[in-house]
Amino acid sequence: MPRTKEQYEQMRNATKEKIQTAAMQLFVQKGFGSTNVQDIADAAEISIGLLYRHYKSKEKLFNELVDFALAGMIQQKEYFESNEVSPKQALDQFVHEIYNDMMTGEQFANLLILMQQSFLTGGGATVNYVEVTRVSEQLFRATARLITKGQEQGQFRSGNPHEMVVLFYSTIHGLAAMKMMLQHNFQMPSPAALTSFLYKEGE
Amino acid sequence: MPRTKEQYEQMRNATKEKIQTAAMQLFVQKGFGSTNVQDIADAAEISIGLLYRHYKSKEKLFNELVDFALAGMIQQKEYFESNEVSPKQALDQFVHEIYNDMMTGEQFANLLILMQQSFLTGGGATVNYVEVTRVSEQLFRATARLITKGQEQGQFRSGNPHEMVVLFYSTIHGLAAMKMMLQHNFQMPSPAALTSFLYKEGE
DNA sequence: TTTTATAATGAGTAAAAACTCACTCAAAAA
DNA sequence: TTTTTGAGTGAGTTTTTACTCATTATAAAA
Numbered sequence: 001m002p003r004t005k006e007q008y009e010q011m012r013n014a015t016k017e018k019i020q021t022a023a024m025q026l027f028v029q030k031g032f033g034s035t036n037v038q039d040i041a042d043a044a045e046i047s048i049g050l051l052y053r054h055y056k057s058k059e060k061l062f063n064e065l066v067d068f069a070l071a072g073m074i075q076q077k078e079y080f081e082s083n084e085v086s087p088k089q090a091l092d093q094f095v096h097e098i099y100n101d102m103m104t105g106e107q108f109a110n111l112l113i114l115m116q117q118s119f120l121t122g123g124g125a126t127v128n129y130v131e132v133t134r135v136s137e138q139l140f141r142a143t144a145r146l147i148t149k150g151q152e153q154g155q156f157r158s159g160n161p162h163e164m165v166v167l168f169y170s171t172i173h174g175l176a177a178m179k180m181m182l183q184h185n186f187q188m189p190s191p192a193a194l195t196s197f198l199y200k201e202g203e
Numbered sequence: 204m205p206r207t208k209e210q211y212e213q214m215r216n217a218t219k220e221k222i223q224t225a226a227m228q229l230f231v232q233k234g235f236g237s238t239n240v241q242d243i244a245d246a247a248e249i250s251i252g253l254l255y256r257h258y259k260s261k262e263k264l265f266n267e268l269v270d271f272a273l274a275g276m277i278q279q280k281e282y283f284e285s286n287e288v289s290p291k292q293a294l295d296q297f298v299h300e301i302y303n304d305m306m307t308g309e310q311f312a313n314l315l316i317l318m319q320q321s322f323l324t325g326g327g328a329t330v331n332y333v334e335v336t337r338v339s340e341q342l343f344r345a346t347a348r349l350i351t352k353g354q355e356q357g358q359f360r361s362g363n364p365h366e367m368v369v370l371f372y373s374t375i376h377g378l379a380a381m382k383m384m385l386q387h388n389f390q391m392p393s394p395a396a397l398t399s400f401l402y403k404e405g406e
Numbered sequence: 407t408t409t410t411a412t413a414a415t416g417a418g419t420a421a422a423a424a425c426t427c428a429c430t431c432a433a434a435a436a
Numbered sequence: 437t438t439t440t441t442g443a444g445t446g447a448g449t450t451t452t453t454a455c456t457c458a459t460t461a462t463a464a465a466a
Contacts, residue, residue, distance in 0.1 A: 001434060001435045001436070001439085001440065001441085002432085002433070002434060002435085002439090002440050002441040002442065003432085003433060003434060003441080003442080003443090004434080007433090007434085008441085008442060008443075011442090011443065011444095012442095012443080015443085015444085029323055030236070030323055031234040031235065031236050031237070031320070031323065032234065032236065032237060033233070033234050033235065033236025033237030033238070034234070034235060034236030034237075035236070036422085036423055036424080037423080037424065037425080038423075038424090046444075046445090047444060047445045047446060048424090048425080048426095048445085048446070049425095049426080049427080049444070049445055049446065050443075050444050050445070052424090052425065052426075053443080053444080056425095057424080057425080058423095058424070058425090115384075116380055116383075116384060117234070119383070119384040120232055120233055120234065120383065120384075136384075137388070159396075160390070162390055163390050163391075163392050163393075163396075164392075164396075166378075166381060166385070166389065166390050166391075166392060167374070167378075167392040167396055167397075169377070169381065170374060170377035170378045170380070170381040170392075171370070171373060171374045171377050172377070173377040173380055173381060174372070174373035174374050174375070174376040174377025174378070174380065175369075175370075175373045175377070177319055177373070177376055177377065177380065178369060178372065178373040178376060180319075180322070180323070181319060181322040181323075181339075182369070185340075186369065187363070187365055187366050187369050188366075188369075189366050189367070189369060189370040189373075190366075193362075193366075193367075193370055193400055194370075196399070196400050197396055197399050197400065201404065204409080204410065204411080204464055204465040204466065205409090205410050205411040205412065205462085205463070205464055205465080206411080206412080206413090206462085206463060206464055206465095207464080210463090210464085211411085211412060211413075214412090214413065214414095215412095215413080218413085218414090239452085239453055239454080240453075240454065240455080241453075241454090249414075249415090250414060250415045250416060251415085251416070251454090251455080251456095252414070252415055252416065252455095252456080252457080253413075253414050253415075255454090255455065255456075256413080256414080259455095260454080260455080261453095261454070261455090
């Protein structure tokens with residue numbers, strides 16, 4: 001008799017992970033259109049045939065990676081809505097996580113760049129554009145509510161919450177892009193600098 | 204006898220401009236690799252053949268667009284170095300220009316996204332990567348000097364100038380990307396919000 | 407109306423990239 | 437050692453896309 005179900009499953013999971021890691025790297029680095037499946041297979045150290053056993057098409061692979069990013073956004077949104085901590089604490093912790101991630105690795109930055117690519121209408125991959133938009137809007141709305149609450153509690157500066165949200169995520173996204181571009185010349189700003197425009201003096 | 208030299212030149216300039224406009228739109232929207240020359244020709248309302256009369260290759264076309272962006276950066280750098288106005292005035296004016304551009308059109312945002320694409324090593328187009336890096340570094344350095352001067356004059360907050368520059372351009376770049384992604388949901392923050400982390404209170 | 411110089415065309419070609427499938431490989435157990 | 441089953445392979449096929457070139461269109465002046 002051959003290997004057990006579990007053994008086979010572990011093998012499949014291992015190769016799938018190799019594919020995902022390689023694809024993420026390349027899609028972010030070169031864009032969907034400029035990445036070819038041969039490169040992905042080479043980077044994952046597998047054959048093209050095996051790649052196609054796991055993903056019906058290059059686009060399906062891309063979509064799955066975008067889904068990971070979406071899942072992260074939904075999780076974040078739910079945390080923001082859980083009211084476990086104060087608005088400031090919630091945002092500070094979020095920024096702190098981003099800071100750590102950006103200082104040590106690039107997982108977070110990669111997911112953000114991937115989101116940007118998926119957003120570009122017909123950016124090669126006809127991802128579920130509607131879904132991406134919906135989730136983004138949800139996260140934006142949840143963050144805006146957090147800001148509104150912070151303003152009511154007097155800890156946050158006044159200002160249009162939606163405008164502040166746009167600036168907040170623009171800054172984070174811009175840092176991810178800049179990290180990719182500058183490579184070792186990139187110097188991550190302190191977490192406090194990223195939120196200073198949100199809080200009142202001395203808070 | 205046929206048309207005059209000037210008439211022919213004007214014809215060529217007109218089609219070249221149509222190509223550039225169409226290509227800029229598409230490269231920014233879909234990325235270099237996912238944009239095909241047929242689409243560019245269609246958008247420019249010309250034939251593929253004519254496109255190739257003006258540009259030897261898709262890559263050459265892309266490179267010319269990047270060169271426009273580089274020229275803008277060099278101009279900005281020279282203005283920063285000219286010492287015509289105070290550091291705060293120089294940066295405020297820069298941000299003001301960006302603000303107007305982002306409120307009315309997308310020329311500026313497009314150029315920034317294009318820069319990002321050209322940066323991605325081997326992003327399909329093997330642009331003069333060295334040149335792009337050099338010019339970017341020059342602009343960053345000039346901006347850092349401006350900040351240092353502002354700090355010496357006591358108008359700017361203290362902090363690592365390079366770190367502040369990275370945050371400054373990250374924010375601007377992030378806004379450009381966000382504008383592309385959110386489309387009509389994008390709300391441009393006030394110019395003051397973009398520079399608040401640079402200046403001392405009340406300045 | 408004819409000539410002429412150059413812009414403009416787009417079917418055709420070559421190259422690259424996505425995807426398939428007939429086959430081999432590996433390891434557990436009989 | 438043989439059998440079994442599903443992972444893994446990569447040359448080959450199809451599809452797409454960059455690029456070419458023989459031909460046509462245009463408008464000014466002879």
